[in-house]
Amino acid sequence: MRERRHIASLDGLRGITALAVVMAHVYLVFPALGPLPLPDIGSGAVAIFFAVSGFLIAYLYGDRPFSRKNAADFLVSRFARIYPVYLAAVLLVVVLSAVPGLGYIDPITGPFQIVRHIVMLGSTGVLWTIPPEIQFYLVFPFIWMFLANPVRYQWIAVLIGCLLAIDGLLGFPGSGILLISKLPYFLLGVLAGYLHPRLQSAARGITVGVMAILLPAFLLSHRALSIEVSDTLWGMSTALAAALSVLLVAREHPISAAVFASRPLRFLGTISFSLYLLHVPCLFLTAKLLAGMPLWLVIPIGCAVALAVATASYHVIEAPCRIFLVNRWKRRNPRKAELLTST
Template sequence: MPRSPTLPPPVASARLPALDGLRGLAALAVAVGHGLLVVRENVVADWWGPSPFGLTTNAFSIAASHAVWLFFVLSGVVLTKLATRGPPGGFDYGRYTLSRLARLYLPVWAALAFVVITALLVRRTSSGFGAWADGHPTHLDPWALLNDATLLTGTSGALSPLWTLQWEVLFSLLLVLYLAVLRRVPALLSLPLLLASAALGGVLGNPTLLYLPMFGLGVVLALHWAALARILGALEAAARRRPGALTVATVLALADAGELALVGWQLSASGLPPPVRSVVETTGHLLASMLLIALAGLWPPVRRAFSSRPLEWLGLVSFSLYLVHEPVLLAVVRLSVPLSDAVCAAGLCLSTPETADEIVAGSALAALGPFGIVAMAIGAIALSLATATAFHRLVERPAHRFAQHLRMPETSAAIGGRDPRAGR
């Protein structure tokens, strides 16, 4: 039987593998962005000028620095779809809360232990690797790590990605409040209000006002997912009537998402007041995140691409990659110095007099040379992916199973929850 030329729109309760793929790409972008940051802080700025390579890397750095905003909007979508799945009133907030906190905290605690292990194996006392690498604590304070483990009152910087998980925990606890409010407000009103709140938070430097509305945008998307599916389904059907129109529409939609994500950067030399540029940048990045999520979840060509095997695997290990890539990168950066010295002692120096002026003055990585620094960053990302795979199997997957067990009706009844039949 021939395959259908179109994919049916996913229903509200269906799992969306493409969104996992999108999350995986975002996590990889964060990891690559940190690796690129190390390169940029040790290789002279001539590489980052108006050349196609420089423009591409600059654009990627801007997009990667805001990938966590995509995480926030995506969390709003995913948790809302979970909460609205099944019959009305079937969502058990108590079981959900236990499950969600276990899903977040158990991998975080293991990641903090991994930070301690890597810091003991590779001492962080040396410097000269650039502002990002040198900015991490050289000594790990046990009390600071204990505070990090709570995800409640700020983080020490020992594992910088944890700052985003503070907001994930807060949103997870406030999900019912988000649903109660945003279900009663029309999307044409709630979306502008949420965007305006986030933009105002960016101008004022208020993280609460900036980040919490991002989750609300995802909640609104999920609450109106079926209506959005009908709209995009009609557009796709119309595009398929004309040869090539679907491809053109897909390219234009992705190009629009890229333009929205970079519009603030493009206006950086326009002379606009900083508050105006901040509003444009915040709004553009959030609209780009919403558009990418809608395309990945509902537009067939993009959905197929983001549901591919490689991206499916990347989405599977995305949380692990997000947690472990930083200590791996910091360890590789510091280990590269004695390794490069040993290689150079063997007569295979990577740095040459011709490339000496391409290295930032005082860089501890000077012996690697510019291309050796790039190779080091690539190797660190590859090792991060391998480590994330092991971390997922040993930590995240068992934690996920335990979190699912906490949502089981029998578990809820055992701890004094609601009717064990509720939410099944």
């Protein structure tokens, strides 16, 4: 099997969506700015994140042979990618929540809540997105089994299809931290990632015009798609729009790649996970330390601090911990372990 080519434009897409989440939370930390002018842009960006996750996992793993060893490698890779910086973010919030009189905006207090977040079942602030992501990682090996042998494991496709249909009929119920309520984003992302290498290159020709309409419409105004954000954001229609947006960006037409694969956006994509997890504490502490100064000055400083902290986090926590954990696993399980470092 040929090694999959890195899709630089998806780095840029992650960078854009991370900035969209930061923008949404600027209005949360600085309520004096008034209501957010773009309706629910933060949730739309998170939906894109989920679709990108499904896309990349299917793109990178969907054509690899399935085995228990490869499935274990996959799970270790995902854990090493996410958990160290996630744990650092949780502990930072716990510390800020314990400071008397600070009044941190999204506190984690008490043993139950602390343990709940450490084991990735918490829902405070931006941390709510990690539980469904982890749950999807645990489900993906079953999808991988089907992709590796569709005839033998066709029951998996039938089961997932029935689950998705029932889930949709019930309105995607359940807490936001449960995979069941976000299932279509991951599954349609998987479908897009599996189809991407099978599409003819000529199909790229239609991507720029469609993407120029679809992606801004999805991120900036769900009402442009006749969707009521407060009621049905997390449903099949927006999942389809999110997955299609990701697929169109991944096609990397030269015009779209000039934007999404540009160096600044790729850099933001590289640090996007740390930026996503740590920007609220950075904005909050900047607002506290610079209280009384004009917002036009405080907000850019807060955003600059968030970028600097996210960059440091990536180089000090995220990347080194991932390499350390993967190398530990490789020493114990050397066969095919080189595949881990690419994801």
